[in-house]
Amino acid sequence: MDCVVFDVGGTTLRAARYLPAEGRLERIARVAAPTLWNSSEPGFESIWHRLRSEMTMLVESVLEGRNPDIVAVAFPGPLDPNGMLLAAPTVWGSLGNTAFPLRDQLASLWPDTVVLVLNDVTAAGYRYVSLGVSDFCLVTVSSGIGNKVFLGGSPVVGPFGRGGEIGHLRVDYSGDALECDCGVPGHLGAVGSGRGVLAAALRRARISPEAFSASVLARKTDTGTPRFDSVELAAAFRAGDAWATDVIDHAAAGLGRALAAIHAAIGVERFIIIGGFAFSLGESYRLRVVAAAALSCWSIGQDWDQMATFGIDDDDAGLLGAGHYAMRLRGGQ
Ligand SMILES: [Zn+2]
Numbered sequence: 286m287d288c289v290v291f292d293v294g295g296t297t298l299r300a301a302r303y304l305p306a307e308g309r310l311e312r313i314a315r316v317a318a319p320t321l322w323n324s325s326e327p328g329f330e331s332i333w334h335r336l337r338s339e340m341t342m343l344v345e346s347v348l349e350g351r352n353p354d355i356v357a358v359a360f361p362g363p364l365d366p367n368g369m370l371l372a373a374p375t376v377w378g379s380l381g382n383t384a385f386p387l388r389d390q391l392a393s394l395w396p397d398t399v400v401l402v403l404n405d406v407t408a409a410g411y412r413y414v415s416l417g418v419s420d421f422c423l424v425t426v427s428s429g430i431g432n433k434v435f436l437g438g439s440p441v442v443g444p445f446g447r448g449g450e451i452g453h454l455r456v457d458y459s460g461d462a463l464e465c466d467c468g469v470p471g472h473l474g475a476v477g478s479g480r481g482v483l484a485a486a487l488r489r490a491r492i493s494p495e496a497f498s499a500s501v502l503a504r505k506t507d508t509g510t511p512r513f514d515s516v517e518l519a520a521a522f523r524a525g526d527a528w529a530t531d532v533i534d535h536a537a538a539g540l541g542r543a544l545a546a547i548h549a550a551i552g553v554e555r556f557i558i559i560g561g562f563a564f565s566l567g568e569s570y571r572l573r574v575v576a577a578a579a580l581s582c583w584s585i586g587q588d589w590d591q592m593a594t595f596g597i598d599d600d601d602a603g604l605l606g607a608g609h610y611a612m613r614l615r616g617g618q
Contacts, residue, residue, distance in 0.1 A: 286305065286354045286355070287302065287348050287351055287352070287353050287354050287355075288302065288303040288305065288353070288354060288355040288356075288357065288608060288611055288612075289301070289302060289303070289343075289344050289347050289348060289353045289355070289356050289357075290302075290303045290310070290356075290357050290358075290359070290603075290604045290605075290607040290608045290611070291340060291343070291356070291357070291358040291359060291604075291607065292359045292405060292408065292600075292602075292603030292604050292607065293318060293336070293358065293359065293360050293361060293376065293405065294318050294361060294375070294405070294427070294428065294603075295318065295320060295322070295361060295375030295376060295427070295428030295429055295466075295480070296317070296318055296320075296427070296428050296561075297315050297316070297317065297318055297600070298315070298316050298317070298318040298319070298336070298339055298340070298343070299313065299314070299315050299600060299603070299604055300313075300314045300340070300343035300344070300346075300347050300604075301313040301314065301347060301601075301604050302347050302348065303357070303604070303605070303607070303608030303611070305608065305612045308415060308605070308608070308609065309605075310601060310604055310605060310608070312346075312347045313601070313604070314343055314346060314347055315600075316339055316343070318336070318376070319332055319335035319336045319339060320332060320375070320376050320377065321376070321377045321378040321380060322378075322480075327380075328380070329377055329380040332376065332377050332380070333377075333390075336376070337390075337391075337394060340391075340394070341394055344356065344395070352395070352397060352398065353395055353398045354398060354399065355398065355399045355400075355401065355611050355615075356391070356395055356398055356399070356400045356401070357400075357401040357402075357403070357408075357607040357608060357610060357611040358387075358391060358400070358401065358402045358403070358607065359403055359404070359405040359407075359408035359409070359603040359604070359606065359607045360373065360387060360402055360403070360404065360405055361373055361375045361376060361404075361405045361406075361429065361431070362374070362375075362376070362404065363404060363442070363445075363446045363447050363448075363449075363450060364387065364388075364402055364403060364404050364446050365384070365445045365446045366444075366445075366446065367388070368386065368387055368388025368389065368402050369384040369385065369386055369387065369388075370384065370385040370386075370387040370402075371384055371445070371446065371447065372467060373385075374429065374453075374465065374466035374467035374468070374474070375428050375429040375466055375480075378466055378467070378468065379466075379467055379468035387402050388400060388401070388402045399611075401607075401610065401611055401614065403607065403610055404431075404433070404440075404442070404446065404449070405425075405431070405603050406423060406425050406431040406432060406433045406449060407433050407440045407442070407449070407606075407610075408602070408603045408604075408606035408607040408610060409423055409425060409433075409559060409602035409603050409606050410423040410433045410435050410440060410606060411605075411606035411607070411609045411610045411613070412597075412601075412602045412603075412605045412606040412609065413435075413557060413596065413606075414435060414438045414606075414609065415605065415606070415609040418435075418555070418557075419435065419436075419437055419438040420435065420436050420437070420553065420554075420555065421434075421435055421553065421555040421556070421557055422434045422435075422544070422547055422553045422555065422556045422557070423435070423557050423559065423596070424451075424540070424544065424556055424557065424558045424559070424560075425558075425559050425560040425563075426477065426478060426479070426540065426558065426559075426560035426562050426563035427478065427479055427560035427561045427562050427563075428466075428478060428479055428480050428562075429452050429466060429474050429478045429480070430451060430452035430473050430474045430477055430478045430481075430540070430560075431449065431450060431451070431452050432449050432450075432451045432452075432543075432547070433448075433449035434448070434449060434547065434551065434553055436553075451473055451543045451547070452465070452472060452473050452478065453465065453467055453469070453472045453473070453474060454472065454473050454543055454546075455469070455471045455472055455473075456471065456472070456473050456476055456539045456542060456543065457470070457471035457472075457475070457476050457539070458471055459471070462475065463475045463476075463481065463484055463485055463488065465481070466480065473539050473540065473543055476535065476536060476539040477536040477537070477539045478562065479515045479560075479561065479562030479565075480515070481536075482515065482518065482532065482533070482536045482562070483514065483515040483518060485532065485535070485536075486513075486518055486529075486532045489532065490502070490503070490511035491510075491511060494509075496528060497511065497528060499527070499528060500521065500526050500527070500528035500529060501521050501524065501526050501529075502517060502518065502521050502526070502528070502529065505517075515562060515565075516565065518532070518533075519562070519565040519566050522566055522569070522570070523566070523567055523569070533566060533570060533573065534573060537570055537573035537574045537576075537577055538573075538577040539577075540574050540577070541573070541574045541575070541576065541577020541578035541579075541580070541581055542577060542578070542581040544556055544574065544578045544581075544593060545577075545578045545579075545580075545581035545582040546581070546582075548578070548582060548587070548592075549582045549583075554587070554592050555592060555594075556592055556593040556594070557594060557595075557596040558571065558574070558593060558594065558595050558596065559595070559596040559597070559598075559602060561600075563595070564595065564598045568595075571593065571594070571595055572590075574593060575589045575590050575592075575593050576589075578592075578593060
């Protein structure tokens, strides 16, 4: 059986063939994801057209021209049970903020194929379900921030799939709060995601050049305009740069507060943190999130250091989870 899985990200579009018997991937392909943030024609139709073309080409390349039996797509936005996409800010900002029939649109690309769509963080969660973890909250910190709570091996997202979107919880109410990808200021996505933290750091460097001048990141600033990317920011943090640490402290505090709220609301005691930005910041970041979570709710015997841990550091969670989900729907697992 030919099952192709996709993980559509805010930065990278990944595809692979999923081998159900072994629960593994082959012919993994990665291309830059067509998004509002890298588009020369930043309209919804043009981004969607480029995305569709890339996906069609990837299926051809992954299956060497064969027609797929199943295509399972992990997509970065809330999806209702009918495959309607409610928003996808990391892909097209606030351009597509009305329900979009993602599953039907994708199904028209491969008419003789079973086409499945699911939220990307839900997909990543299924990877851990496939490994035997059943009650947990998966948290992803990459271009955006998302979460999904799984109970009994199934995601808890509400009747319309709106749950598990802590990235769009407002945590910064200040008048100059930066805008989230979704267009609203002060969301956790603007405060704690890779894209959000970089924007906040660049602004802070511009507003307070004196404080910034002591940072290793300032060495690249020869024109008066701060220039660094999130990889360099993470490297400065890992090296103990005080200015970068202050920036990351703020981001970790926002996330820790959100995790404490989830724990206080429903008692989930296992938080698995994944995502390129979180992994690039490393253990010292995790400890800051742990400390912020512990500070943000009462203490009745919880051990946040045990409760909030890193997941597996690779790019395959969405792909493997989408494959596991597809097989689960077919009753194969
Ligand atoms: Zn938002």
